[in-house]
Amino acid sequence: MGQKPGCSGVNRSSNAARYGSLAEKWAADRYGLELERDDWHDARRGDRPGDVKAAMDSRNATRFRLWEAQHRKLRREDGFYAFVLYRPVGRGIDVLRSRTIAARSLRVRFGGAGDHPKGNQAKIPPARIFS
Structure with a gap:
């Protein structure tokens, strides 16, 4: 069975991880952050403390995903989010x-995420972040 035209054979999850890493590096440079995972x-x-949330701009339902336990801890620790909306360009990103x-x-309101190990999540549209 052959690949669909335009598919690279790299699975979507590894692409998302690569793009997320690029967004973290971009945010670190832009906002003077020290990456500390x-x-x-x-x-x-x-x-x-802060967390970089990246979302790929697409025709589908683009959302930033936040996790309830993480959000509560960031609130307690006077933390922040750096939100990055990007478009993939070649092997890089365009913010x-x-x-x-x-x-x-x-x-935010958190809801169930099925059996996800990170627990409850909220999906936030970019319009809410950038309005």
């Missing part, structure tokens, strides 16, 4: 919009 944040600016937001100022 653990189970609840990706970055730090001074004493404040369309970006913004940082204090986690405590972002009110």
